[in-house]
Amino acid sequence: MSHTLPALPYAYNALEPHIDALTMEIHHSKHHQAYVNNLNAALAGTGLESTPLEDVLATILSPTSPVPAEKRNAVRNNGGGHWNHSLFWEIIAPAAAPTAPSPALLAKINEQFGSFADFQAQWKAASLGIFGSGWAWLVVQNDGSLTISTTPNQDNPIMYGVTKQKPILAVDYWEHAYYIKHKNLRADYIDASWNFINWDVVSQRYANAIAP
Ligand code: MN3
Numbered sequence: 001m002s003h004t005l006p007a008l009p010y011a012y013n014a015l016e017p018h019i020d021a022l023t024m025e026i027h028h029s030k031h032h033q034a035y036v037n038n039l040n041a042a043l044a045g046t047g048l049e050s051t052p053l054e055d056v057l058a059t060i061l062s063p064t065s066p067v068p069a070e071k072r073n074a075v076r077n078n079g080g081g082h083w084n085h086s087l088f089w090e091i092i093a094p095a096a097a098p099t100a101p102s103p104a105l106l107a108k109i110n111e112q113f114g115s116f117a118d119f120q121a122q123w124k125a126a127s128l129g130i131f132g133s134g135w136a137w138l139v140v141q142n143d144g145s146l147t148i149s150t151t152p153n154q155d156n157p158i159m160y161g162v163t164k165q166k167p168i169l170a171v172d173y174w175e176h177a178y179y180i181k182h183k184n185l186r187a188d189y190i191d192a193s194w195n196f197i198n199w200d201v202v203s204q205r206y207a208n209a210i211a212p
Contacts, residue, residue, distance in 0.1 A: 035081030
């Protein structure tokens, strides 16, 4: 079965004013759809069409990847694009329904970063440090600690050896994610992001990641 574009659980204008409706529509129906289409084209005939995408991405950077060598860049870029955006749509929420980190996640953030404000400052510094297009991540490590990381292009922590439940927060810092509203001002988009992160989902992903 080929990969498909997931439907959004909210309207394109639901993220206003933090993400504008036109950006959401183009981002979902054009950019994400293109990653899905290109991924399906790259996987066609490989026998990997029905393999869970996480499994394909987990080994895509390895010489032993089952993806044919000439298809690996396309699968890396478009498979990453499909996986990353599918997560991104889940961890953002309508502005009308603000959420907050669970007590357990907030306690961990405070323990690890000093305070929520310190976490936000470190996240912002990391996000501003991405040269060109990429993503910022909050990842639960095997020992339960939280780390902020960034990846270029459509790479993600799964490709770098982190299993699928462990990235709990992801924000897209490609200019297509914010340029219409925020122009070149990535810092403004970062500041706005605190108003659209769905902490209910992030907190649930944290709980799943640390569950024995
Ligand atoms: Mn994007």
